Amino acid sequence: MDAVITVSTDGSCLRNPGGASGWAWVNHDGSFASGGIASGTNQVAELQAVLEAIRAHPGADELRIESDSQYAIKCASVWVTGWKRKGWRTASGGPVKNLDLVQGIEQAMADRAGKVVFHWVRGHQGDHFNERADVLAGSAARAAQRGEVVVTRSDGADETVPAPRPVAAAASAAPARALDADLLF
Structure with a gap:
């Protein structure tokens, strides 16, 4: 049996x-x-x-992604099939919001030899790895706000990258609301 990477x-x-945003993944290793x-x-x-986590963990081992975002989990594991089927x-x-990221996740999962599974965890409830990812994402967002866009890695191979240009609000900014019917397939 292959190992499971969490x-x-x-x-x-x-x-x-x-606003300035940040993302993070924390492997349980x-x-x-x-x-x-x-x-x-x-x-x-x-x-x-989610996309960065999948890209960073290629291979045949199962990849278990734990997230406190039901939206991200459902985009990647539930809704994507219907959205793709419906063009x-x-x-x-209506158009799928954040389509470039959803398609990127779908492609990264298809390119990966091992299965990707998702597990929802309640945020801000003391889960060590979720809390660590939250801290890293918040720090990255604050750095981006200062114009210091740095990709930080545990192996020390940090790199400063130019700040991405803001994406037009109509193209990618999804409303900050609970899961709703227009997101469903």
């Missing part, structure tokens, strides 16, 4: 929508990465964290 992810947005986005949303940051449209016929 990774916790989190995203942070300092002013939702449109202690390795991690985080990065900032100059302008985004909580949902964008959560999806970016990347929601049940109401």
Whole structure:
């Protein structure tokens, strides 16, 4: 039987929508990465964290992603199938929000030899790895707010990258609201 790699992810947005955002993943073996986005949303940051976690953990071992974002989990594991079948449209016929990230996650999962599974954890309830991801994502968001967009990795291979240009609000800023019918397939 192959091993299971467990990774916790989190995203942070300092002013939702449109504020500086951060993403992070923390492998339960202690390795991690985080990065900032100059302008985004909580949902964008959560999806970016999932995408980065999948990309950072290739291989045949099962990857278990723990997240406190039901939106990110459902985008990646439930809704994506229906959206793809409907030409990347929601049940109401509207465009899928954060499509580039959703498609990136779908592709990263397809490219991975091992299965990816998702598990929801309640945020801010003392889960060590979720709390660590939250701290890293918040720090990355604050760095992005200062214009210091740094991708931080536990192996010390940090890199400073130019701040991404803000994405047009209509193209990527999903409303900060609970899961709703227009997101469903």
